[in-house]
Amino acid sequence: MIKVFEPRLSTKDKLSVLSSLNKSNISGSSEEVLKFESYLARTFDRKFAVALTNGTTALEVAVKSLDFNEGDEIIVPSFTIISCLSAIIRNGLTPVFCDVDPITWNMNIDNVKRVTTKKTKGVLMVHTYGLPADATNIKNFCDDNNLKLIEDTAEAHGQLEKRKKCGSFGDVSTLSFYANKHITTGEGGAVLTDSQELYDLMKQIINLDFKEPNRFNHKNLYWNYRISGIQASLGISQINSLNKTINLKIKQGKAYNQLFKSHTDFLQIPLSNVNESKNHYWVYGLVLKKQNHRDKLMKYLFENDIQTRQFFWPLHMQDSLPKKYRSINENLSSAEYIGENGLYIPIGPHLNLSKQKYVAKQIINYIDNSIVGKE
Structure with missing residues (x-):
């Protein structure tokens, strides 16, 4: 059977993971995770990256980090992965579906404008199947109308739109590192941002809201979405390829x-x-x-x-x-x-x-x- 996709790991990938194992850098708090996040931020022209368990949780954390109110309308292309829909609904928001271009299979600015209302508070922009969305025009529209932009870059690692890197357009931008992605950690994901405030918040969201001085007194019921050091070490090698x-x-x-x-x-x-x-x-x-x-x-x-x-x-x-x-x-x-x-x-x-x-x-x-x- 010729599979639709089958990952291949290089010798460098395996040596990177072995090095992490030899140093016992295996947990979600290991230095390999911080190194991977630094590599990601640099690769995608962002100030900060938060590595976590997968692309679905990346979308949910990204949406949660923004200051939406319950019921706010978020525009999302109907032609995309179910994770985008779940991230909107699980955060108590209202999905408003836009169509996509029949030739590029991606959303464009006209699709977005057609469904924008006074209740619209954000756009979840998705790059689909290897081509970018109409990212520059959509970002400009969001900036002009005070809308938050969430950018799903799971399928566009290394892609450009008008010479700007996909993953650098959103207030928050998400990545997936599933086995079929151009950068893989087997399972995994990340959220990118240029905001120190959002970065700090997302670090709390994915880490059970641990906070000093009283580490085990939690103000919020957050999650453990940490990625492991083993996965991060594979991701570092993958970025280089x-x-x-x-x-x-x-x-x-x-x-x-x-x-x-x-x-x-x-x-x-x-x-x-x-x-x-x-x-x-x-x-x-x-x-x-x-x-x-x-x-x-x-x-x-x-x-x-x-x-x-x-x-x-x-x-x-x-x-x-x-x-x-x-x-x-x-x-x-x-x-x-x-x-x-x-x-x-x-x-x-x-x-x-x-x-x-x-x-x-x-x-x-x-x-x-x-x-x-x-x-």
Whole structure:
């Protein structure tokens, strides 16, 4: 089975972890964690970084750190991971869903403006599948309208938007270090900020609100979201390999583009760039232009030993969405269409060109036999 993704750890990664083990730097309070946070802040052009357990808790801590009031409206793209929705709702806020661009699969300023009301207090901006959102324009809009900006950069490590690093736009910006991310610690995440006040608060939130002089008298019922020193040591090594990882993905993405170029009447392939931003192909996504074929294609590929994943299912259509939020949306046709017809295919260090050609051949076989041949 050709997996949709399979991590590969280098000798340097393993030696970094071994060094941490040899020094007994394994806990969440070890010097390796502080070193990792320093590396992250520098890598993403921020003053502070708070490393924690995963990207989902990063979003929840990021939202909680901002001074929202219960019920405040937060704009979020409907086409994104469920973690964004849970971070809003678990903090007692109201999600307002915006659509995304049907070609880039990312939110843009027009999508945001279309759903902004007097009750809007923040925007959760997400960079999706290797291309950036319309970050500069969205940030400027938030600044002009006194809105807080939460930036989800889980899928955009090392990406730029108008020559500014993704992860440096938000009042708070989040990262995920899950095994399929361009920087991985197996599981893990971080929140980035330039605010000393927010940094100090988030450090309390992830550490059970321990505070001197009376360490065990807690003012708040916070959480233990600390990352371990072992994970941090892997993250430090991974940061040093970020450009190599991105360059490999770009090379593989370009190869797929060439392999599929004769079938773009039936497949929407990812853009190679948006303005000055090159696609980093965190995943390689495809949208079928003929409806009701996505799941059949996935079944066919699985039978031919190729693993795939469906695109995100739109947030406004989630079974878990409370009923009181279901009517707070406009026309979200792009999120619905790509959510119903999109999939992503294997990409990453476990793949060579021969395997890419095999994957593409099977997809083209399905199109020729089950779509073209049926017309």
